[in-house]
Amino acid sequence: MSATITVRHGETQVDLDAGATAIQALKALDAIRGQIVAALVDGAEWDLDRPVPDGAEVAGLYADTDQGRAVLRHSTAHLMAQAVTDLFPGAKWAIGPPIEDGFYYDFEVARPFTPEDLDAIEARMHELAKQRQAYVREEVAREDALAEFAEQPYKLEIISLVDEGKIVSAVDVAADGEDGAAGAPTFTVYRNVRPDGEVAWSDLCRGPHVPSTERIPAFKLLRSAGAYWRGREDQPMLQRIYGTAWESKKALTSHLEMLAEARKRDHRKLGRELELTHHPDELGPGLSIFLPNGAIVRQQMEDWIRAETLKRGYQPVYTPHIAKEDLWQISGHLENYAELMYPGMDLDDGERSSSEHANRRGAAYRLKPMNCPFHILAFTSRTRSYREMPIRISELGTVYRYERSGVVNGMLRARGFTQDDSHIFCRDDQVVDEVYDCVQFARDLYEAFGLGEPSRVAISTRPEKSLPGNDEGWDAAEQALIQAVERTGLPYETDPGEGAFYGPKIDIHARDAIGREWQLTTVQIDFNLPERFDVSYIGQDGAKHRPYMVHRALFGSIERFFSVMVESFNGAFPTWLAPQQVRVVPVAAEFDGYATSVADALRAREVRVEVDVSDGTLGAKVRDAQTSKVPFTLVVGGSEAESGTVSIRRYGTDKQRKDVPLDDFVTEVVAEIAERRANAPG
RNA sequence: GCCGAGGUAGCUCAGUCCGGCAGAGCAACCGCCUUGUAAGCGGUCGGUCAGGGGUUCGAAUCCCCUCCUCGGCUCCA
Missing domain, CATH: 3.40.50.800 (Anticodon-binding domain)
Structure with a gap:
């Protein structure tokens, strides 16, 4: 064991006594440049008071960066949990991670929180913050953690989940094996310690945290809501409190103003005020009437996409809103998707089965939740040759999905909505080009409608619950998506296992005028339906081949995109879109x-x-x-x-x-x- | 589906805690007024207080059920 260690910050390097902390190292390196909340040691988030290892590269983590705010918010979540523990004795606490723009913490309490409770908790948090409690990191053995949190069933469950290797990467906790014997991970506990040394509160947590509650400059609790433990419906429902925390009162205020601005721009509110849309109760949840003003805006969108699809070699079709159950049997929707479909229309009931209707026996119909089966029928209407591929079938297709009652949300999540839907049937050698064209098409669309470049492109790969077999197909399709996106030059991320059961996909997001991100475009490859409908084309070799089927919707949902337009422009549309110019x-x-x-x-x-x-x-x-x-x-x-x-x-x-x-x-x-x-x- | 908060005139909202004649502003309609860039004046109309049931002498108000909306969870375009 050496008496000194060497630490670095870029080109600078100093020797320190062994056991020197991150903050001491940064000071010695003269590397503190602002409102510091934690450190980065060899890239890993690190408490300022935690000793650094020999040879470490050390940098500061600052309150005015996303990563720094996450630390700040995580610490604020602990402060909130302490306040809740004070005010609601017996509360069990679950997890409390930072999230985009804030944090939450989940509790099991005797009754749900009221708005007054939130005020009281927030007031208590301010009192606690004034106590200048230190956040002290401690490594404890597994059995000590079990003993310490014996009264906290959720913490015990987290420990056992870590044992099973299920959540090593969970935000809130990590098994930290570096100082323990192999196979015997230690756990980290963070203690809030008052200046007199008294421990006010402790939590099992990965950290890191700010050194002291006085380093939390500004926070506010926003709302409470129910949330399932571990996000699973079969688990108990906990009470979640959402809050936000910022590096300064000014930053908090501007965030709260942004939230107020978002409420002002709500498409439901503007839809009423500007007579764009109408959602009377008699109509039913998730359904919309476009009033004349809204209809004009929508027609501009539709005119644009119709003209562009024609220019780009798509072929229009029109298909019905309902079809016999047979079709949904073949497509597998009744098997895999029935929960989301409206119940069948029974044309076989007593009144209708009189003689004149006798020929309708057995003909149950369903509203369509997707357009794909119809587009496949359009493709298979005759034999197809490899020479005519790709065939791009296109439609503004209105679909109906029986979304669970709690998820319907204005026009952003509706039960009846229209997709600018296309299914591209192509040969293996055409997939990359087709997907590339789809992504470029989406970019042109965002540009035309004032959204600029996509804010996020995500490629979702094969999920655990996917159709068995066809491993080469999945791999090839995922590679095709990656190749296509790379050719566009857009940055992208991959979401492993987030694809649909029938194929991988690309989701594209855009940011609106006040910085909110929306998921709009989706480009998916489908291995399932071509099999089910036995879709084929005749190749150069005279044999039948299975085409690739690329499904894409660029607006995504016309209703959703329309709402994004309303909110982004705050109802003040550019002249070409404005209902009245x-x-x-x-x-x-x-x-x-x-x-x-x-x-x-x-x-x-x-x-x-x-x-x-x-x-x-x-x-x-x-x-x-x-x-x-x-x-x-x-x-x-x-x-x-x-x-x-x-x-x-x-x-x-x-x-x-x-x-x-x-x-x-x-x-x-x-x-x-x-x-x-x-x-x-x- | 689950947890919570709500639903009063076309819109925004008071009234609900503590049961006692259903209100205001805007909009609409009628009238007066009529030349310069963000609200001229006066009047009139407008309600199954979401729907149903219950408690009560009496229910917008208290209780139960249903529907719908909002914020979340889960899911998703």
Whole structure:
């Protein structure tokens, strides 16, 4: 055992007494550059007060980085658990990891938490934080951990799960074998210790943590909700409290403002206010009516995708909303997917089985949850040759899925929705190209609709519960997806085991105007249906071959994408998408005639325009045009009528361009629409 | 499906704790007013208080069931 150790930070290197901590090392290396919460030792997260090994590369982990915030939030979760333990004696605690933008902790308590409870817990957390408790790491043997947490069944279960090697990588805990004998892992416990040395609270936890509660600058509890232990429905339901924590009060405030902004932009709220959509209770959960304003926006989306699919060699089809159960038998949906399908329409009941309906006996029908079987029938409508591949069947297909009642969420998760659905049948040698084209198509779509580049591309590989056999097929398909994505140059990640049972897939996400991420596009390879429907084409060798089937939806769901548009643009659509593009406001009734002629000139060029002939004041009419988020308001009165001009006010500004010749405005707005211009020049 | 919070006029919400005539603002409608960029004035209409059952002299209010919405869990486009 050497008396000194050497530590490094980049090019810098110093010798320290053995047992020096990470913070001492960083100080000696002069490597602290901000609000430090923990260290990175050879890349591993490390408590500042924990001794570093000889030869280590040491760096600081800072509060204003994602990784640093995660440490901060994890420590805040402990603080919250301590407060809950204080206020709810007997509470059992489960896990409390950091998550994106915050943290949670799950508890078993006698009754669910109320909003008042959250206030009380938060207040208690502030008191505890003021005590300047230190987070002290301790390694304990397995049996000591078992003894210490004898009253905490969930912690005991975590220990046994670690024993079984099931959750070594769980966020909250890790078996740490480095100091123990081989095969006898030690566990880490973090103790919150008051300045007088009294232990306030302890938790089994992997860490690391901030050195002291005074290093938690700003936090807030947000909501409570039920959550199954270990995320499994057969496990007890615990009470989860969500909170958030940040490196400064300012950062917390701006996060809370973002949440408030998101609530303001909620597509259900804007859908009502702007008369885009309607969801009356009589209609049923997860179903939507597109009112005229929303329908126009949707038609722009549909027009775009129809035109682009044609350009890119897709062939349109139309298929019915229902089909005989036979079809769903062949497809396997009744076998694998019945839970998510609406019940069958029984055409065989007493009233209908009179003689005139006798021929309908046995003909039970089902609403379609997917379009694939129909597209396969389109493909198999005649014999196909290798020469005509790939065949890209395309449809805006509305599907109905009986989603469990608790998961329906506005138009983001609906029971009836429309996919811009395509199934591409191709030869082995065409798969990579086809998948590549799909991803590029998705990029063009995001660009056109103002979402920029994808924020995340994830390739999901074969899950445990997948169709048996066809190992080469799976491997080849996964490789094809990877190759295709690599060719696009987009960064991607892989989600091992997250693919569908019938094939691997690519999911593409995009970020909206306020930074939220949405899963939109999916590109999947299906090995199941081509087998079930015995899909084939005749190859050059004259023999039958099984084509690859690539399933892709770029918008994903039209309803979901529409909602993302509403929320991202805050209802203020770019002119080409806006339900109403121009509002003409006469300053007094005597100019209604000129206002109408202005509108006619615009309408002749297919601009969506209305004249406000109500008898309100000018101020009220302008206000109404602004709250309706119409891109252009044209105010016209005597001077405009005389000179054939308009006064232009753009949405969101209080400036006007006066005396613009009508023809000039028409030319401008028509060009803006034709170019689908995203950014409105002031 | 599970846990929690909700549902009052077209919209936003008071009233519910502690049972006693169902309210406000906006919108709509009618009238008055009529030239310059975010709400002119007055009036009228509008309700099975989500639905059903129960307790009570009396229920928006208390209890039970159902439906629907929201926040989560799980699942997913």
